[in-house]
Amino acid sequence: MGMLIEQNLLEQHNAGLLAGLNADYAALAGMLSRRGVDIETLTAHAQVFSVALPSWGAGTGGTRFARFPGKGEPRNVFEKLDDCAVIHQLTRATPGVSLHFPWDKISDTAALRETAHSYGLYFDLVNSNTFQDQAGQEHSYKYGSLTAVSAAARAQAVEHNIDCIELGRALGSQGLTVWIGDGANFPGQNNLRASLERYLDSMRSIYAALPADWQVYIEHKLFEPAFYATTIADWGTSFACAQQLGPKAKCLVDLGHHAPNTNIEMIVARLAQFGKLGGFHFNDSKYGDDDLDSGSINPFQLFLVFNELADAAAREGASFKTANMLDQSHNVTDPIESLMSSAVEVQRAYVQAALVDRVALRGFQESNDALQAAQTLKHAFRTDVSPILAMARWRSGGAIDPVAAYRHAGYRAKVAQARPAKAGASSSGIV
Numbered sequence: 001m002g003m004l005i006e007q008n009l010l011e012q013h014n015a016g017l018l019a020g021l022n023a024d025y026a027a028l029a030g031m032l033s034r035r036g037v038d039i040e041t042l043t044a045h046a047q048v049f050s051v052a053l054p055s056w057g058a059g060t061g062g063t064r065f066a067r068f069p070g071k072g073e074p075r076n077v078f079e080k081l082d083d084c085a086v087i088h089q090l091t092r093a094t095p096g097v098s099l100h101f102p103w104d105k106i107s108d109t110a111a112l113r114e115t116a117h118s119y120g121l122y123f124d125l126v127n128s129n130t131f132q133d134q135a136g137q138e139h140s141y142k143y144g145s146l147t148a149v150s151a152a153a154r155a156q157a158v159e160h161n162i163d164c165i166e167l168g169r170a171l172g173s174q175g176l177t178v179w180i181g182d183g184a185n186f187p188g189q190n191n192l193r194a195s196l197e198r199y200l201d202s203m204r205s206i207y208a209a210l211p212a213d214w215q216v217y218i219e220h221k222l223f224e225p226a227f228y229a230t231t232i233a234d235w236g237t238s239f240a241c242a243q244q245l246g247p248k249a250k251c252l253v254d255l256g257h258h259a260p261n262t263n264i265e266m267i268v269a270r271l272a273q274f275g276k277l278g279g280f281h282f283n284d285s286k287y288g289d290d291d292l293d294s295g296s297i298n299p300f301q302l303f304l305v306f307n308e309l310a311d312a313a314a315r316e317g318a319s320f321k322t323a324n325m326l327d328q329s330h331n332v333t334d335p336i337e338s339l340m341s342s343a344v345e346v347q348r349a350y351v352q353a354a355l356v357d358r359v360a361l362r363g364f365q366e367s368n369d370a371l372q373a374a375q376t377l378k379h380a381f382r383t384d385v386s387p388i389l390a391m392a393r394w395r396s397g398g399a400i401d402p403v404a405a406y407r408h409a410g411y412r413a414k415v416a417q418a419r420p421a422k423a424g425a426s427s428s429g430i431v
């Protein structure tokens with residue numbers, strides 16, 4: 001086992017904050033009870049929330065221009081797991097880790113699985129990568145992967161995805177996310193219809209290799225690296241492909257993969273309605289696929305997404321589930337701090353959505369009272385549920401204030417000693 005934060009440091013941190021938390025919690029409990037809401041139900045709800053961590057998010061990200069590595073970055077997948085374990089230790093909300101191959105490829109999957117289990121972590125969806133060429137690879141993806149005109153490049157990309165399924169299976173994962181950068185930079189470069197036909201053809205081979213209890217998640221993205229026409233650019237294309245492929249194919253919504261001002265919560269509602277909402281990559285953005293920390297720019301949008309998820313769960317019951325992950329790039333912060341804060345922001349939206357008075361909302365909708373309907377949502381969104389989140393963490397053995405506890409423990413300085421920078425380390429950074 002690696003370097004979890006010492007229990008006594010965590011307890012010291014919590015001890016200093018507990019009286020204040022109890023007072024804030026009691027005040028909020030009183031306020032909520034006047035609204036007919038039982039705080040304990042919400043706290044229990046917060047305790048069952050989880051969002052998976054992207055292994056690649058543990059390293060400092062970069063932009064097209066530069067990457068400024070931080071001290072003590074993880075240099076391999078085991079060190080990424082160590083960092084993920086600390087994030088889960090403090091937040092108690094991130095037991096899943098989503099790996100990305102070949103960035104995280106290792107030969108000893110049993111050792112990796114054992115390390116994860118020793119930390120109480122499991123492997124969530126695995127991600128394939130055919131948006132880059134890898135050393136020694138026979139066919140280039142410069143002109144596409146699953147959609148390439150070259151049958152050999154397509155076959156190689158399909159093979160890689162099938163390898164990912166096998167690796168994922170050995171690690172106990174149950175799903176594969178496929179995002180491709182394929183598309184065109186010039187009008188006329190690709191035959192738009194033929195590219196999608198080739199995509200479907202490739203995906204059928206990947207779909208056929210899915211184990212019985214697996215799903216494949218199609219991730220759309222408007223643009224980048226293809227700046228004129230991306231093959232899987234939008235939820236319409238992803239939905240159509242998922243329909244064509246069959247019941248094990250679902251759509252994955254990365255919040256940053258839409259044009260500015262797109263109504264993402266409506267996409268969520270549509271996909272849920274037609275049984276094709278598979279999961280999320282949570283992050284935030286201002287302009288494009290900025291991969292900023294979840295909830296840092298537009299927390300109301302995040303809340304509205306969770307409001308749709310709560311609506312879907314209320315309609316469909318326990319069978320309604322989505323695979324939720326963070327997918328962010330941390331350029332100017334310590335990645336562990338960003339991932340912890342982001343997990344808490346996503347959890348906040350989840351709890352706020354549970355606070356929406358759905359009976360009142362339906363009443364306002366049915367009487368066409370637009371103002372009160374909007375106020376009903378705002379009322380939940382404006383409620384500061386921080387004491388609920390902190391109490392949920394504390395009761396689950398985590399930190400009342402994860403970032404403060406992390407800093408108090410001096411984790412980054414300690415791992416910086418143990419992890420001198422290594423050339424060619426797989427610290428990631430491409431998102």
Ligand code: PSV
Binds near residue numbers: 056179254289327431
């Ligand atoms: C693409 O921008 C993306 O969102 C996909 O999920 C990739 O797998 C990920 O970023 C990491 O590069």
Ligand code: MN
Binds near residue numbers: 254
């Ligand atoms: Mn993504």
